[in-house]
Amino acid sequence: MTPPSPHAIWQGFHWSFFINVQGLILSLSRFEAQLALGNLDEAQVELAAATDLMLASGASMQLAGSFSRDAYEAQVRQSMTPPQVRATNFSGLMSWEHAALMQIWKRLRPVFAALPDDLKPQHQKFVQAYFALAQAHRAVCEKFGGSDGGSLRFDQSCAIATLDKFSHSRWCLIDPARQVNRL
Numbered sequence: 001m002t003p004p005s006p007h008a009i010w011q012g013f014h015w016s017f018f019i020n021v022q023g024l025i026l027s028l029s030r031f032e033a034q035l036a037l038g039n040l041d042e043a044q045v046e047l048a049a050a051t052d053l054m055l056a057s058g059a060s061m062q063l064a065g066s067f068s069r070d071a072y073e074a075q076v077r078q079s080m081t082p083p084q085v086r087a088t089n090f091s092g093l094m095s096w097e098h099a100a101l102m103q104i105w106k107r108l109r110p111v112f113a114a115l116p117d118d119l120k121p122q123h124q125k126f127v128q129a130y131f132a133l134a135q136a137h138r139a140v141c142e143k144f145g146g147s148d149g150g151s152l153r154f155d156q157s158c159a160i161a162t163l164d165k166f167s168h169s170r171w172c173l174i175d176p177a178r179q180v181n182r183l
Contacts, residue, residue, distance in 0.1 A: 006071035007079055013064035020057040021097045024050050028104050035111060040118050047119060051126045058133035065140035072144045105173040113176040127171070127180035134167040 004012070031046035065072075115123055138146075138160060146159035171178065 005075065006067040007075045009067055010064050010072075010076045010079075013060045013066075017057050017060035017064065018095065018097050020053050020060060021101060024053040024057065025097065025100050025104060027053060028101075028108065032104070032108060032111065035119075040116060044119060044122055047122045047126055051122065051129045054126065054129035054133055058129070058136040061133065061140060062136040065143055069144050077144075102170075102173075105170065109173050109176055112174055123175075124180050127175045130170065130174055131180075131182050134163075134170070138163050138167070 027046045027050040031043050031050060034040075034042040034046055112123065141159050141163055146163070148158075171182075
């Protein structure tokens, strides 16, 4: 059996990542609804599911980079530039999943700031799962040259520094008081 190409690995695990993010959006929407109804047990279940989906997203991201930097440069990076894509600054930031997730995280920010005590331990696990996802994304970016230069979207700045800024701003959304320590 022929192993999958680096492009197939990259694409397949990014698809998996986005499927997990779609599930995360659903779980967080259900968490929000259950919490609004005062159903703490059901809210706990949904936040736990969101935590698992965040961890799965991180695993997908990690696996998306399971080939060499040379293969990334030769086969994968060029697939994300014109004429293969229409955008000159292609990024996952352009996906509807990212936009929907940021909307719900912004909406949940005050909810996360005032969680009932019963939900705080699960919330801490959720934030830790986010840190694991952010670290997986950072590691893949770094492996493929993100410390040396920009991303497809932000060519003029260090990709790792940009990711770190994004990571911090998202942490502020899901842990407004920054009560959970980074990994």
